[in-house]
Amino acid sequence: MSTTTIAGHSVNVNDEGFMTEYDEWNEDLGRELASMIGIDELTAEHWEAINFLRGDFAERSETPTLRRVTKVGGIPTKQLFVLFPKKPAKKMAYVAGLPKPKGCV
Amino acid sequence: MRQLLVLGAGTAGTIAVNKLRRRLPDDEWTITVVDSKPEHHYQPGYLFIPFGTYQPDEVIKPKAQLITNGVDLIIGEVDVVKPDESIVVLVDGAELSYDQLIIATGTHPRLDQTEGLDSRHYGETIHDFYTLDGATRLAEVLDGWKGGRLVVNIVEMPIKCPVAALEFMFLADAFFKERGIRDKVELTYVTPLDGAFTKPLAAGYLGDMLDRRQIALETDFMTMEADGDRKMLVSYDEREIPYDLLVTVPVNMGADFVDRSGLGDELNHVEVDRHTFLSDGHDNIFALGDAANLPTSKAGSVAHFAVDVFVDNFVQHIKGLPMTGSFDGHANCFIETGNGKGMLIDFNYDVEPLPGKYPLPGIGPFSLLKETPANHWGKRGFKWTYWNVLLPGRHLPFGPDMSTKGKRMQEMASS
Structure with missing residues (x-):
């Protein structure tokens, strides 16, 4: 755990750079985090995914899996790979300021 | 008479009814278990079949033989659970009412x-x-x-x-x-x-x-x-x-009726408390074994440790007392590694698999995270233990809580 400054805000992050405090996040931070992993513009579709993740986490205290974003959030998996290339589950969580989804057991 | 209804006579369901029949007085509780298939499979044996080590008939026994006297077995397919009415409807239209329900219908490829x-x-x-x-x-x-x-x-x-x-x-x-x-x-x-x-x-x-x-x-x-x-x-x-x-x-997904009944997550695994297995939002529905959405391995060993904790809790719960037992996510798995050797891992929700000895600290006979012949024979001997000790709900010489004794804790990875 450590603190870092992103978009002028001091925030808590873990050693992989995932934010650890749900309430420290805001949309500006989301844009900045996205640009740090090579996503220069967040479109309405990106926000739909991010907002689903944030809302679902608030209810269940757990970062949703890709399947959950697809089934409950209604965004096709293929589309998530387009929006957040290569590793959508991790990248979405990173941008949304949520813990990395747990490697399943 | 009060009615305990169990859906699924696999590993978790079978151990649960066999243990609970001994704990619930016959004149107070009926126990009924429903399963869609009459045969019980020793699922860990599937792994050995492709290589000709086991033949299919070595991993099958009739469920009726494995379930203790005083438990009714119904072969039938569940259509839906109606939690508000405390009723389970089968595909053939039969309705089964319950005071307490345990869902143990597993997860399936x-x-x-x-x-x-x-x-x-x-x-x-x-x-x-x-x-x-x-x-x-x-x-x-x-x-x-x-x-x-x-x-x-x-x-x-x-x-x-x-x-x-x-x-x-x-x-x-x-x-x-x-x-x-x-x-x-x-x-x-x-x-x-x-x-x-x-x-x-x-x-x-x-x-x-x-x-x-x-x-x-x-x-x-x-x-x-x-x-x-x-x-x-x-x-x-x-x-x-x-x-x-x-x-x-x-x-892998849980049974479709779990979804139809509004009890599951996106993979039809029943959403439960990870320490007591009580379904979220229902005071008389539990899920045991692979059917539950616990953040630990889906495996018979977990089901076995979990049922140990569950049985005491359940007896408290039906008396209206708080459940004092708490499952720690304990899992252990023999890993067959070929050429007559095997490995063993032992872990829970919080502590990852570590090297050391099991179950006796420093002695074993099994070695954790290490390939040894003893681990291989442990795995192969487990089939007998499964049929004769585990499913009947007899005592194994080690309890459900994971121990860190005999493990090299300093090797825990940093993540």
Whole structure:
């Protein structure tokens, strides 16, 4: 755990750079985090995914899996790979300021 | 009379009814268990069938034989649970009412969830070994196989017995060596995880074991489809892996009635408290074993440890007392590694698999995270223990809580 400054805000992050405090996040931070992993513009579709993740986490205290974003959030998996290339589950969580989804057991 | 209804007579359901019958007075409680199939399968045995080590009839017993006197067994398919009315409706229209309900219908491989798996190529160039039919068919194919590219892929986590796919690789390596055709076989292990296993330290050990056997490891591979005509496994990020023989571990899902009853998550696993297994929002519904959405391995060993904790809790719960037992997520798995050796891992929600000795600290006889002949015989001897000790609900010489005694804690990975 450590603190870092992103978009002028001091925030808590873990050693992989995932934010650890749900309430420290805001949309500006989301844009900045996205640009740090090579996503220069967040479109309405990106926000739909991010907002689903944030809302679902608030209810269940757990970062949703890709399947959950697809089934409950209604965004096709293929589309998530387009929006957040290569590793959508991790990248979405990173941008949304949520813990990395747990490697399943 | 009060009624306990149990759905599913697999590992968890069978142990639960056998233990509970001894704890619930006959003149106060009836116990009924419903299952769609009359036969119980020793599922850990599936792994050995493709290599001819076990024959299919060695892993089957009639359920009626495994369930204690005083428990009614109904063979039937569940249509829906109506929690508000405390009723379970079967597909044939029968209605069963309950005072307490335990859902133990497991989790099941679903070829239909991935494009191309449930196709005309299944049983030809596409196989699975998590069903008795699949494992049996694969045995016939491997027996006559001349070599080529054998790819094993895990479509999505969680799967039941997450080590079995790795064991399959180790056993395949040994099998082809013994047949003198290892040099004609390319083995590739494909996983959606970022390493060979879910837990960091064990992932390191198991990754090295793949390396030493020259088994290729393809990580972060989210399978989109198996293109059977081109014999190509395709990921969502458009990577392609060619195969001659694909042995797939499909998406695992809980029973469809769980979804229809509004009790499940997106994989139809029942949402429960991870320490007591009480269903979220229902005071008289529990889920045990693989059917529950616990963040631990889906495995018989977990079900067994979990039921130990559950039975005491349940007796408190029906008396209106708070449940004082708390399950710690304890799992242990023998991992068959080929050539007469095996490995053992032991872990829970909070502590990953560590090296050391089990169950007696410093003595064993089993070694954790290490390949030894004793571990192999532990695994092979487990079939007898399963039928004769575990399912009847008899005592094993170690309790449900995981112990860190005899383990080298300093090796815990930092993540």
